[in-house]
Amino acid sequence: MVAQSDINRAGTILIVDDKPENLRVLSRMLTERGYKVKKAIDGESSLIAAKFNPPDLILLDIKMPDMDGYEVCRQLKADPKTKGIPIIFISALDEIFNKVEAFKIGGIDYITKPFQEEEVIARIESQMVIQEQKRLLEIKHQKLRYEIKHRKEAEAILYQSRALILSVLNSSLDGIAGMEAVRDTKTGKIIDFRCLVVNPAIARIFNREPEYLRGKLVFKRFLHKLKSNLFDAFVEVVETGKLLEQDFYYESPHSRSWYHFVAVKLGDGFAVTVRDITDRKLMELELQRLATLDGLTGVANRRSFDTAIAREWHRCFQEKKPLSLILCDVDYFKKYNDFYGHQMGDDCLIKVAQVLTKAVKRPTDVVARYGGEEFAIILPNTNAEGAIAISEWIRQKMRQLSIPHKTSTVGNSVTLSLGIAGQVPDSETRPTDLIAEADKALYEAKKRGRDRHVIRAVSREK
Template sequence: MNTPNYDPNQGSVLIVDDIPENLRLLTDLLSERGYQVRSVSTGRMALKTAQAKPPDVILLDIRMPDMDGYEVCEALQANVRTQDIPIIFISALDEVIDKVRAFDVGGVDYITKPFQLGEVIARLENQLTIRRQQLQLQQEIRKRSETEEILYQSRALLSSILNSSLDGIAALQAVRDPATSVICDFQCLTLNPVLSQILNRRQDDLIGKSCIRQFLQKVSDTLFDDFVQVVETGTPLEQDFYYQRQPIDAWYHFVAVKLGDGFAITVRDITTRKTIELELEEANKTLDALAYLDGLTQVANRRRFDQQMQHEWLRLAREQQPLTLILFDVDYFKPYNDHYGHQCGDDCLIRIAQAVQTIMKRPADLLARYGGEEFAVILPNTDVSGGQWIANQIQQVVRSLAIPHDRSQVSTVVTVSLGIACAIPHVDGDASTLLRQADRALYLAKKEGRDRSVISSPNCLSQ
C-alpha cells in the first residue's frame, strides 16, 4: 500500500486494479500531483480498505479475479459508510453495454484504457469538486434545519433567544384598517441585533413603528401581500431573496410563521450557500459538456453526433429542406501510427479536428469524431453543391497543415478521403440511410485512389 507525501487539500484516492503495472503507474502519477493514494489489487481488499478509511474517490477496474468491479461497486453502494463515495470505473472494456452496467451499479464516470493522464485528472477533479460542494451543502442544510426547528416554538421562546441567535429574528403585529379590518401595515414588536444589521437600521428606528410595508415594497412587489396571507391563512412562508444594500449585496433565506395577529420571521444570510450552489451548477454543466465531447480532439463525440443527426433529420423532414452528411478519414493512418508513433498519431488527429472546426461557420453545422481516424460533418439546409464546397475546404485545410507522411502512397503530407451524401429527409425514412450512403461514398473515394471526395447519388437540388 502506497503512502507518499501528499497535499491534504487535494483529496484521497483508492485505486483498485489487479495488474501491478497499472497500480504503479496510476499511483505514481497521482502521488506526484499531491493526491493521497492507496492502491489494492483485489475487490475484497478494496472493500476492507474503503470501510476502514473511506477515500474521497475510488478508481475501480472491472476485470479482477475474486470480485469484478461491478460486484465491488454494488457492495460499496450497499454499505452506509461507503455508499456516497464517487466511483470512477477505469477499464479496457469499451462496449456500450459495459459502460451502461457501470452506471447502473452506481458508477459516476467511466474512463477507457488506455487512458490519457489529463483526462483522468480532469474527471477526478470534477468528482472531488462535486464531493466537496455536496459536503458543504449538507452542512448548510443541517444548520438550517436546526434553526427552522426553533422558529416554530412559542412567542415566549422566541423572545428568549432573540439576542443570542445567529439569525435575524423579528416579531410583527398586523395593523388593520378600523373600518374594514384589512391589514394595511405591520408594526415591529421586536427584532434582534442581527436583523437590525441586515436591514442597516437601528433597532430604535424599527421597534414600535408601522413602516414595514414601505420597506417590503423596496425588496419585492408581492412580499407584503405574501405576509398578509401568512397572518390570514396561517400558512408558513419560506423564500430566498436577493437584497441589494450598501456596502454588500447578499442572498438571504427567511421563514415566516403566524404568531397571534401577526407573524414571526427569521432571516439567515445564505450568500455562501448560494455561491456553492452556483459553483455546483457550473460543475454539472462542465460534466454535461464532457459527456458530449471527444476526449482526445475536443470536438463532438459519437453520442453527440447520433443525437444531432436524428434531431436534424426530423426537423428537416418537417421543413422539407436538404441535409448533407460528409464522412472523412485520414489516408493511410495505420502506417502513419506505426511509423511515427501513437502520440504523433493523436497529435495529427487533434490538429486535423481543430483545423476543420474552423470551417464550421453556422451554429447548426457539426463536426464530430465518428471513430478512430474517421470524422463526420453534419450540414443542415445544405445541398450537394454546398456539401462539395465544404469537402473541398476540408481537403485544403488538411493539406495546408503540411503534416509529413512518409508512409502515404498518395502524398508526402497527410491527406483525407471524403464521402458526401445528401437527401431531403422524410418522416417515414431513417437517418441511417444517409449515413450508409456517405459511408459507401467514402469507400469509393478510397477505392479510387484516396485523397479525393466522392458524392453518393446526388439527389438534392441547389438552393
C-alpha cells in the first residue's frame, strides 16, 4: 500500500508568485514536508518551467504583472503537455466571482490570502492523494494481473483521503459519487448500489440534499428511468473493471439536461463523475440540424434527402404502405439567372422552396433541394392521387406567387415541371428505382411543354 508520506515526498510542486516573501514562506513550508519545490516569479517563466519539466501540482497567484494567473491557467489547460496538472489558486481576492472564474478555467481549489499553513498543507495533500489515486487506477486498467493489489490501494486511499477531499467535492462543478455494490446473499449477484459518497452537484440532479442520498438504494430505480440496460452496464464495471463512459439525457420536473459520465471500478463498487453538457449538446444538435439543411433555401440538403428516402422506403416496406416521390424543376431557370442575375435567382429558389414547404403538412414528409434548381418531395403513406393533388396545389400557388420570368417560353412568370413516381415498396425494387422513375416523369413533363406534372409507376422488370 502507498503511504501518504511516500506520496508527499515524491511530489513536485511549482509555486508561481511575484512576491519573493510569499515564495520563501511557501517553499520552506513544503520543503520541510518532503516536497520538491520549483519557483517562478511571473507567468511567462512559470509556463516555461511547467512545459520543460511538468510538476505534480501548481500553486498559482492571480494578481501578477504582465500575465495574471487566470491567463497562465488558460494556457496551461490549452497545452496537451500541461493540461492535466492540477492548479490551486492562492490569492488575496476573496470575491465569489474570482473563485468562480478560477474553477471555470480549470482550477481545482482556491486558497485565500492570508493563508493558514495547516490549510495549505491539507489542501495540497488532498490533491496529491487524488493524483496518486488516479495514477493507481490507470495502472489497474493497464495491468489486469495486479487488479487485486491496486484495488486495495485505491480503497485505502479513498477512505484515508475522504476528510481531505471533502472541500474539493463540495466545490466541484462536476457531480462526484462513490457507489458500493449490494449483492444477493444467496447468489452473490449485484442487485443494487448504495450511495457512499455524493457531492452537492450530483445531488442536484436528483433534486435532493446529499444527506438524503447517502446510504440509500436509489441508483437502480434512477437508472431504469434513463435506460433499461444501463444498470447492467454499471454491474459490468464492477465485475470486470471495464471503464464506462456515456452521455445521457435526463428530464426532471425542474429541468431538461444532458450529462456525460465516467464510471471506474473502485473496490466492490465504482466511482462516477457526472458533468452537465447541456450547452455543448444543444450546440451539437444545432450543428447537426444545420448539416442536414441546404444553406440557401433552408430545406433539407441532398445528403439528408438520401438518408430520408432510404429510411421511408424501409418503413413503408415494413408497413406495406405507398411511397410517392415528386421531383420538380424550375422551368428555364438558366435563362432566368442570365436575365435577372444570380441574386434574383437565389431569391427565386428561396420562394419556390417556401411554396414546396407549405405544400406538405406531416412531420414525415420531406422537402429537399435535390440539386441546382431541382427539388424533391418525399411523401410516405401517400398514393398517386395524393401526390397529384399536392403537385397541382404547388402549381396553383406558383401562379398566384407570379414571379416575373420574361425569358420563359411557357409564360410570363416562374413555373415548375413536376415528375411523380409512386409505389408500395417491395423486395424486387429499390429507392433508386423510385428516383429513376420520378426523374423520367420529370423529363417527360419538360418534353410535353413544361408547367405540368407527369406521373409514372415504378417498373418491376429486371
